[in-house]
Amino acid sequence: MKSAVETLSPTRAKLTVEVPFEELKPSLDAAYQKIAKQINIPGFRRGKVPPQVIDRQVGRGVVLDEAINAVLPKAYTEALQENDLTPLAQPEIEVTKLEDNDSLEFTAEVDVKPEIDVPAYDAVEASVEDLEVTDEDVTEQVEALRARFGTLSDVERAVETDDFVVIDLAASQDDEVVEGAEVSDFSYQVGKGGMIEGLDEALTGLSAGESTTFTSQLVSGDLVGQDVQVAVTVKQVQVQELPELDDDFAQEASEFDTLDELTADVRERLARGKRLEQASAARDAVLEVLLEQVEIPLPETMVTEELNARRQSVEQQLAYAGITLEKYLEDEGQTQEEFEADLERRVRDAVAAQFLLDEIAVKEEIGVDQNELTQHMIRRAQASGQDPQEFVNHMLEHNHVPELVSEIRRGKALALIVEGATVKDASGALVELKNLQPDGSIAEPVAEEAAAEESAEEPAEA
Incomplete structure (x- = not known):
């Protein structure tokens, strides 16, 4: 077999x-055997019909097509390997020459992984924002915890902002209640x-037992974006009574004895969360x-496919949250363009990052063991809310394991780069990433690292 590549x-x-015709012979023999088992010819047992009879009854062209379809995938794969090409999509294959008992020629156009000159990545320098936990951050978290221990009490007055209400609500159009758009005791x-x-x-302004109707638009269902009449009835008006912020509350809401200890723990947990955010940044x-x-x-083509997939994902998430894309853009102050x-x-950056990290993974000979693959699949299943075993079975059945292996290798390549990088915050302080x-939390350096650091700090001997 001979192959040539045109960029x-x-x-x-x-x-x-x-493809020399002699390389087609095994596939031709297999095609004759397959067709012989599928046809009935008087005077011959099924499966025992001679090739010359099949040529007369079925046609040599049918046999050739069967043989060519069998040999093309193998020949295409060998040509890719021979020319050191990594395909990114299914090829467009065309048989350009077929001379019986002589030769077969075909072309295959395909998107391939580009050649990349990987820049030096052993000493990258980057910067991120400062890690800061403000008193307002702590207060917000403590108040959220306090609200969880609050109690609701009925009040005999009109509804005000921040009140809790129990309502019945139903949407209708042309005096017909919209299916799925009514709730009770909500x-x-x-x-x-x-x-x-x-x-x-x-x-606002209604009291218990009062009702009103207003016009709005649904954000999901068959009538999304259309005007509907919404009838709402207030059944209860309630206010939330919060516990006092003192040591008794700390003991009730946590394992701490004092409010100061609880507040300090909240601050530390916020710091850990922001440290992870800083590491991601x-x-x-x-x-x-x-x-x-x-x-x-x-x-x-790869960019377009990824762009369509991400756009669809955004729209699905917004629909699940009951928000249209137009409403989301309006709230964000962003135009469609x-x-x-x-x-x-973001898609172009993500695709470029994949190519770059793949090259670094190859250069560093990064591998993936079975435990890493299993743990990765479990995390993916948990993130998507799926049963881990069902997720694993789906990945295996649909041959998605190579994709998962690539994800892990890219993650390990990026971790390698980040560990060797110098990252400082806006104040100029080094950001700890290696022991995060x-x-x-920040772990203590392992013995070898600690010894190396101590050695580096000792003055050189004369």
Whole structure:
């Protein structure tokens, strides 16, 4: 077999492959055997029909097609390996020459992984924002904990903002109640939002037993975006009574004896969370610095597919939250064009990062063991709310394991780069990443690292 490659672009190649006819013989024999078992010819037992009879009855062309379809995948794969190409999609294959008992030639156009000149990544420098836990952050968390231990009491007055109400609500159009758009005895805090638009305004000023109707639009279902009439009845008006912030509350709400101890723990937990956020920002910043140092051509078909997938994911998440894309953009103060441009920028950065990290993983000979793959699948299943065993079975059945292995290798490649990077916060302080634990705490350096640091700090002997 001979093959030649023509570079159509940095991310697309055209293979021309010549297959000697003798290499088709095993596939031709198999095709004759297969067809012989499928046809009935008088005077011959099923499966025992000679090739010359099949040629007359079925046609030589049918046999050739069967043989070619069998040999093309193997020949295509060998041509990729021979020319050191990594395909990114299914090829467009065309048989360009077929001479019976002589030769077969076909071409295959396919998107391929671009060649990348990997920049130096052993001493990347990047910066992130300062890690700061403010008194307001702590107060907000303590108040949220306090609200969990609050009690509701009925009041005999009109509804005000921040009140809790128990309501019946139903939407209708043309005097027909909309299916799935009615609830009873629903508890809601006025002013919290997240419900149908106009509800807070309609509730304010009503007392228990009173009703009103207002016009709004549904954000999901068959009538999404259409005007409906919403009838709401207040059944109870309640206020929340919060416990005093003292040592008794600390003992009731936590394992601590004093409010000071509880507050200190909240501050520490917030610091750990922000430390993890800072570490995530550091990884992004390091990767961004690397990407700025290299030009990575991107296959447009791959970008388009990823762009469509992410757009669909955003729309699904918004629909699940009961928000239209138009409403989301309005709340964010963003136009459709700005949204699309930002989405495309992030997709292009993500695809470029994949290519770069793949190259680094190859260069560093990064591997993945069975335990790493299992743990990765379990985390993916938990993140998507799926049963781990069902998720694993699905990945195996649909041959997604290579994709998961690539994800792990990229993650390990990025971790390697980040560990060797120098990342400082806005104040100029070094950000600890190497000994950062999954819970946001900082572990003590291992013995070898501590010894190396002590050695580095000792003055050189004369």
